[in-house]
Amino acid sequence: MEMAIMDIVKYAVYILIFPGALFTCVFGLWLAGVDRKVVARMQKRKGPPIMQPTWDFLKLCGKEVIVPANAARGVYMAAPYIGLASLIVTVLFIPIGGFQAFGSAGDTVVILYLMTIPTLAMIFGGSASGSPYAGVGASRTMVSIMSYELPLILVLLAVGRAAAPEGYYFTFSLAQIDVMQQLAGSFLFDWRLIPAAVAMLLVIPCEVGQHPFDVGEAETEICEGPLAEYSGAPLAAFKLSHAIKMFVMTALFCALFLGGVTTGMVWLDVVLTLVFCTVVTLVCMTLLHAVSARFRVEQLFKFFWTVVSGFALVSLLLVWFC
Amino acid sequence: MLPFVKEAVQQLFSKPSTEAYPAAPAPAAPGYRGRIVFHADRCISCGMCERVCAGGAISTTSEETEEGTLITRRFFLGSCTFCANCADFCVKNAIELTDDYHMVARDENDLVVTGTYLKKKPAAKKPAACNADEPESTVKPRDDGLPVSDPAKCVYCTLCAKKCPAGALTVDRKEKIWKLDEDKCIGCGTCHEVCPKKAIIM
Amino acid sequence: MFKKLIDNAAAKSPWLYHINAGSCNGCDIELVAVLTPRYDAERLGFKLAGTPRHADIVVVSGPVTVQSKDRVLRTIEQVPDPKVIVTLGSCPRSCNVFKGSYSVAGPLDKYVPIDVSIAGCAPKPEAIIDGLALAAKILKEKREAKK
Numbered sequence: 030m031e032m033a034i035m036d037i038v039k040y041a042v043y044i045l046i047f048p049g050a051l052f053t054c055v056f057g058l059w060l061a062g063v064d065r066k067v068v069a070r071m072q073k074r075k076g077p078p079i080m081q082p083t084w085d086f087l088k089l090c091g092k093e094v095i096v097p098a099n100a101a102r103g104v105y106m107a108a109p110y111i112g113l114a115s116l117i118v119t120v121l122f123i124p125i126g127g128f129q130a131f132g133s134a135g136d137t138v139v140i141l142y143l144m145t146i147p148t149l150a151m152i153f154g155g156s157a158s159g160s161p162y163a164g165v166g167a168s169r170t171m172v173s174i175m176s177y178e179l180p181l182i183l184v185l186l187a188v189g190r191a192a193a194p195e196g197y198y199f200t201f202s203l204a205q206i207d208v209m210q211q212l213a214g215s216f217l218f219d220w221r222l223i224p225a226a227v228a229m230l231l232v233i234p235c236e237v238g239q240h241p242f243d244v245g246e247a248e249t250e251i252c253e254g255p256l257a258e259y260s261g262a263p264l265a266a267f268k269l270s271h272a273i274k275m276f277v278m279t280a281l282f283c284a285l286f287l288g289g290v291t292t293g294m295v296w297l298d299v300v301l302t303l304v305f306c307t308v309v310t311l312v313c314m315t316l317l318h319a320v321s322a323r324f325r326v327e328q329l330f331k332f333f334w335t336v337v338s339g340f341a342l343v344s345l346l347l348v349w350f351c
Numbered sequence: 352m353l354p355f356v357k358e359a360v361q362q363l364f365s366k367p368s369t370e371a372y373p374a375a376p377a378p379a380a381p382g383y384r385g386r387i388v389f390h391a392d393r394c395i396s397c398g399m400c401e402r403v404c405a406g407g408a409i410s411t412t413s414e415e416t417e418e419g420t421l422i423t424r425r426f427f428l429g430s431c432t433f434c435a436n437c438a439d440f441c442v443k444n445a446i447e448l449t450d451d452y453h454m455v456a457r458d459e460n461d462l463v464v465t466g467t468y469l470k471k472k473p474a475a476k477k478p479a480a481c482n483a484d485e486p487e488s489t490v491k492p493r494d495d496g497l498p499v500s501d502p503a504k505c506v507y508c509t510l511c512a513k514k515c516p517a518g519a520l521t522v523d524r525k526e527k528i529w530k531l532d533e534d535k536c537i538g539c540g541t542c543h544e545v546c547p548k549k550a551i552i553m
Numbered sequence: 554m555f556k557k558l559i560d561n562a563a564a565k566s567p568w569l570y571h572i573n574a575g576s577c578n579g580c581d582i583e584l585v586a587v588l589t590p591r592y593d594a595e596r597l598g599f600k601l602a603g604t605p606r607h608a609d610i611v612v613v614s615g616p617v618t619v620q621s622k623d624r625v626l627r628t629i630e631q632v633p634d635p636k637v638i639v640t641l642g643s644c645p646r647s648c649n650v651f652k653g654s655y656s657v658a659g660p661l662d663k664y665v666p667i668d669v670s671i672a673g674c675a676p677k678p679e680a681i682i683d684g685l686a687l688a689a690k691i692l693k694e695k696r697e698a699k700k
């Protein structure tokens with residue numbers, strides 16, 4: 030009985046504080062703030078304070094919530110929170126510096142499924158709002174999902190193959206991937222997996238909806254697409270999911286390619302991983318945002334299914350045969 | 352894309368080109384036309400500014416008091432185009448456009464510039480003894496009933512030329528010329544009435 | 554405490570929505586200048602929002618022509634509370650040189666209350682920053698006045 034209570038407390042802490050809701054929100058908003066600040070500096074501007082996304086989030090919480098007359102109210106209001114919840118669940122499956130709240134034999138598959146939910150929530154919410162901008166945005170978001178899912182699966186397969194234990198073709202367990210990297214060194218320095226790492230770096234901004242690949246939420250073209258009709262707290266939830274996605278995807282990159290860096294102390298490993306997350310954000314999202322213009326929808330699709338998928342496939346073949 | 356990457360990284364480690372404006376003052380460029388300042392004591396009520404104002408921002412109200420007419424000129428900056436036509440046309444340089452650009456207001460009255468001055472009652476109503484002190488005009492009215500200007504009083508504000516229905520008057524402020532085309536003049540007396548300095552005699 | 558935090562945030566993250574109600578484009582260019590690296594309004598938290606639903610501050614430029622009147626009013630209605638309406642330049646405040654034209658239905662304060670007017674034709678970017686900072690302050694006041 031006592032054990033059961035201890036377990037409940039432990040899992041409650043995992044879900045609500047670390048690495049769940051509270052920590053993810055705070056670190057996600059911090060990452061978003063760093064991203065905005067550094068983009069501004071790269072464009073020779075002073076840029077907003079690091080706290081800016083937090084202020085934005087708090088402000089949106091205090092705004093009036095408008096539900097359009099022709100919106101499907103239930104879906105419209107529920108979608109942002111479903112997306113946010115699924116993202117927080119995703120974090121529990123990603124090892125942060127070797128610390129994994131919930132482990133399973135099929136982590137990567139679970140993550141693959143969970144990561145589509147926020148994007149689907151955005152599509153459903155947008156479609157439910159009844160705005161033509163949201164309609165265009167939803168269809169574009171669908172194209173971007175199809176674009177990045179294929180290379181993402183190929184990357185996960187390549188890494189899974191490289192980390193597979195004796196006698197297995199693949200592993201889908203992130204814990205196993207971490208163990209393998211502790212033995213063989215980080216996969217980022219494995220020459221066979223470098224193309225996969227490059228592909229992953231390009232998948233991250235597309236998944237997050239960052240600048241060169243943000244066809245679905247193009248602010249200047251289609252008024253942030255699916256978010257066009259949202260205001261107040263639901264919009265705040267979407268903005269928060271966007272920030273958290275940055276953290277989730279960079280943490281996933283760290284787990285896949287930068288694992289096995291251990292100092293012996295768990296908290297130091299966690300801090301180290303968070304630093305890596307920030308660096309990955311700066312490289313793949315901030316720098317790319319500052320130097321490139323938005324892709325068109327069909328360009329995005331073509332780019333991801335040829336170049337990025339190509340990189341990931343090369344890696345998979347190399348891992349398989351070398 | 353590579354040159355952009357180089358530029359972005361370079362900028363990341365150099366000073367931003369952003370101005371510190373709200374923290375540090377930013378003076379306007381020389382010749383900037385900003386908030387209007389009206390020197391009421393110089394105004395001669397010729398009304399030229401009101402006439403040339405493009406945005407219709409200038410209005411005048413008057414109030415009769417015992418000492419004379421209290422005239423208030425009102426400049427509404429919320430309707431001003433800052434073209435400086437009023438300042439250019441003002442003969443007495445009573446209007447000035449400063450380089451103050453901080454024209455932000457919650458209340459409409461914060462955007463209003465006013466000036467009040469007293470226009471004393473005409474000397475004719477004063478006792479005759481005082482009247483004698485004033486120098487007698489050297490210009491005599493013409494016999495044919497056409498107007499004539501007293502150069503001692505005229506400020507070349509061009510108001511008479513603007514008002515003249517026949518376009519018979521030419522006034523050049525710079526050259527200080529007041530010329531009447533006798534063939535065109537119809538002797539209506541409008542110029543005599545509008546002259547702010549009562550310089551036209553008929 | 555949480556309410557106070559949100560109240561403070563209201564002044565720190567004002568998002569703009571810009572409506573051109575028949576403006577000559579002078580004020581619009583100056584507003585864009587405010588977002589350039591030289592003035593960088595983003596450092597004060599200002600951001601140009603794509604849709605009125607995300608906006609806190611509605612910036613109107615132009616004398617509100619007959620054609621644009623309905624659209625301007627409809628757009629302003631769509632902005633969630635608390636909102637602040639800012640007039641940019643002399644036109645929306647008084648119609649300026651377009652006063653009395655057959656095609657002008659302004660000024661704007663015939664239809665909605667104006668919170669902040671920025672005078673100038675067109676205003677200097679510094680003056681616009683002044684006006685927007687004042688608008689952000691009003692936003693906080695309105696937020697505090699609620700409940």
